[in-house]
């Protein structure tokens with residue numbers, strides 16, 4: 001199973017499943033594929049994939065099956081009728097879902113005698129196959145190690161722990177971070193854009209600023225873990241004064257202020273809870289407990 005060219009089955013050939021299968025083929029893994037709509041397999045067959053006629057035929061072709069369908073409902077629609085064929089094989093589930101769904105799928109796979117690893121893909125299809133891109137995994141480490149070479153063909157495997165729900169939990173947390181960051185960047189882009197600065201001019205400056213922000217995260221992570229927010233760099237009171245400048249500048253230029261107003265309200269709750277002279281990291285207390293500062 002540690003052979004570099006383990007046979008792999010991919011179930012689900014949407015945008016993502018097709019990219020996964022293509023990356024495995026590219027790396028030289030004998031790859032069997034199955035999709036509800038068989039026509040989507042043609043490009044992969046042209047590149048050397050074997051198209052199975054049924055999910056069962058696909059599963060028994062390889063010691064490792066990677067499933068990537070729309071959601072868990074689709075996953076069970078495909079796999080439940082052929083669950084017995086998973087016995088003694090490994091199922092790596094890259095379908096997005098909740099931690100609870102991952103727990104349920106892990107128990108279901110165990111009950112079928114299958115090894116199960118849950119995963120989350122932290123890229124879009126064009127990034128699949130790049131060693132820069134993270135693939136998060138959770139479940140028994142032995143399953144990841146047994147299939148590491150095939151999984152490394154997809155991206156950099158990042159193991160989070162034995163609890164199968166961790167990959168989905170991190171996925172949700174990281175997507176939240178992505179949306180907050182992208183919306184903050186777009187808000188800034190709209191603000192400078194009101195003065196005729198193009199997004200392409202603003203963005204390199206924004207990216208340099210994000211590098212500084214990553215340093216703040218590292219400092220604040222230790223404060224969060226310690227539950228102490230010294231405020232020796234910038235206090236919540238100072239941040240509230242600063243966000244007023246943003247809100248004023250945006251309002252004066254007709255830019256939507258819902259995002260900064262929300263951020264200000266959250267900081268004000270931290271101040272109301274007694275953290276005005278603490279660091280921004282103290283906002284975690286508000287986020288952990290919706291009753292704090294109200």
Ligand code: NAP
Pocket residue numbers: 012013014015016017035036037040068069070071073074077078094095096097121122123124125
């Ligand atoms: P997609 O292009 O819409 O493909 C969906 C896949 O699910 C297709 O293979 C589709 O089969 C199958 N499917 C849907 N309903 C089904 C059902 N009832 N029975 C059997 N098969 C069914 O979506 P995708 O972008 O590949 O995403 C697949 C998974 O990867 C999702 O969980 C998504 O959240 C996750 N993901 C995607 C990205 C991304 O950038 N695209 C990034 C990270 C994670 P048919 O072809 O027959 O319709």
